[in-house]
Amino acid sequence: MSASAAGERRQARRSARIADRVATVVIRGIAGLLIALLAAMVVHLLLAGYRELNPTFLTTRPRTFEAGGGVGPQLFNSFYILALSLVFTAPPAVAAGIYMAEYARPGWILGLLRTATETLATLPSIVVGLFGLLIFVELTGWHYTRLGGALSLTVINLPYAVRVTEDAMGGIPHNLREGSFGLGATRWQTVRRVLLPAALPDLITGLILISGRGIGEAAALLYTAGQDALTRNFYSLNPFAPGETLAVHLFVYRAEGNVPDVNLISDGVAAVLVLTVLLFNLVARTLGRVAVRRIQGL
Numbered sequence: 087m088s089a090s091a092a093g094e095r096r097q098a099r100r101s102a103r104i105a106d107r108v109a110t111v112v113i114r115g116i117a118g119l120l121i122a123l124l125a126a127m128v129v130h131l132l133l134a135g136y137r138e139l140n141p142t143f144l145t146t147r148p149r150t151f152e153a154g155g156g157v158g159p160q161l162f163n164s165f166y167i168l169a170l171s172l173v174f175t176a177p178p179a180v181a182a183g184i185y186m187a188e189y190a191r192p193g194w195i196l197g198l199l200r201t202a203t204e205t206l207a208t209l210p211s212i213v214v215g216l217f218g219l220l221i222f223v224e225l226t227g228w229h230y231t232r233l234g235g236a237l238s239l240t241v242i243n244l245p246y247a248v249r250v251t252e253d254a255m256g257g258i259p260h261n262l263r264e265g266s267f268g269l270g271a272t273r274w275q276t277v278r279r280v281l282l283p284a285a286l287p288d289l290i291t292g293l294i295l296i297s298g299r300g301i302g303e304a305a306a307l308l309y310t311a312g313q314d315a316l317t318r319n320f321y322s323l324n325p326f327a328p329g330e331t332l333a334v335h336l337f338v339y340r341a342e343g344n345v346p347d348v349n350l351i352s353d354g355v356a357a358v359l360v361l362t363v364l365l366f367n368l369v370a371r372t373l374g375r376v377a378v379r380r381i382q383g384l
Contacts (some may be wrong), residue, residue, distance in 0.1 A: 106247065128364070131357050138354025139361075148335065155348040157355055161231065162321055163329035163363070167311060168300045170236035170325060175292065177244045183251020188277055207245035212239050215306035222310055233310030233325040242306060243296045250292030254285035290374035298363050304333035313338055332359045 132139075146156030182199075190196040215238060222234030258281055266276040282289075312328030330338070336355040339348055 089276040094350070096278055104167070108119075110217055114259060128384055130135065130358050130377055131353070135350075135353035135355070135357030138350065139357060143354055144358065148351075149345060151344060152159070153345060155345065155351060157332060157358060158328055160332045160335040160350035160355075161358065161362070163311070164331040164333075166299055166323070167232050167235045167239065167329060167331060168297055170232065170244060171239035171300055172293070173296065174236060174240040175296070179244055179247030180251050180289070182248045184277055184282075186248070186254060187252045188273065199239055203245040203248050206241070207249070209242075211242060211303060211305040214238055214272050215309040217241065218306060218310040228326060230310065230312030230328040231326045232311055235307045235331075236325070236327065238306040238310045239300050239303060242303065243300060246296055247292065250296075251285075251289060254288035257286050257288065286378050287374070289311045289380065294374065298367055301331075301366065302333050302359065304331070304337045307334050308337065332362065 101259045143156045144161060145158040147159050148157060149155035184198060186196060190199070218234055218238035219239070222231070222237050223229055224235075228234055260282060262280055263276055271279070311331065313330050313332065313334065332355060336352060336359065337357065339345070339352050345351060
């Protein structure tokens with residue numbers, strides 16, 4: 087090997103190291119920027135609404151034309167509608183994702199399913215809200231209900247959950263399948279006892295992200311679940327009762343402003359909404375890790 091060729095190789099390695107360092111700095115800078123944006127938003131909202139972060143505000147009901155209302159029913163409705171939505175979303179989404187990843191053969195049917203899922207995922211939430219208003223409010227005769235809001239959230243979250251399940255199942259190494267088949271297991275036994283436990287961390291992460299979006303959804307629920315003026319059974323478990331969520335409550339207060347302390351209440355609702363999403367993600371991730379360890383026997 088000539089000296090010039092060796093020099094060129096050293097120069098190429100040096101250029102590769104420099105490019106790697108630059109790419110690492112850029113990626114870390116973007117990650118730091120995202121963290122800084124999140125921290126700035128959270129700090130700003132908490133500083134603006136910290137006066138309302140007290141038990142009274144979190145447990146009392148709002149007032150229509152008087153100052154000093156709370157968000158107790160809205161906080162309850164946010165989690166109640168989210169729970170109903172997950173009941174409707176998780177089973178069919180997991181089943182559809184398993185079918186698309188493990189059972190469906192490449193062809194026009196699988197392509198049609200993926201096209202339908204991707205198209206449904208791109209629909210604006212306001213369009214889903216109008217669809218829910220037509221189907222779950224007018225056509226069924228239910229009027230504004232928590233059930234209608236949960237079904238509208240299901241329409242929004244279902245394509246994401248299906249995609250998350252398919253990606254989680256598709257990312258499992260093939261040697262796990264081959265080993266299970268080699269031991270005489272059927273396809274369903276392989277899916278149930280090998281693949282699902284292996285994909286569980288990704289599935290839980292996807293459901294947490296979907297749940298966080300559901301808590302902050304406003305447009306679809308505004309047309310299906312109702313507003314505070316229509317709410318009477320504040321803490322009822324009746325799914326056919328109207329129920330205003332935190333996000334809808336914030337939108338209505340900012341849009342109408344029919345209370346003297348509208349700015350103070352709005353800042354408080356925004357702070358509660360952000361803290362709710364953060365705490366929900368932390369608690370859900372912790373419980374998810376515990377569940378994964380128990381199921382996987384770690």
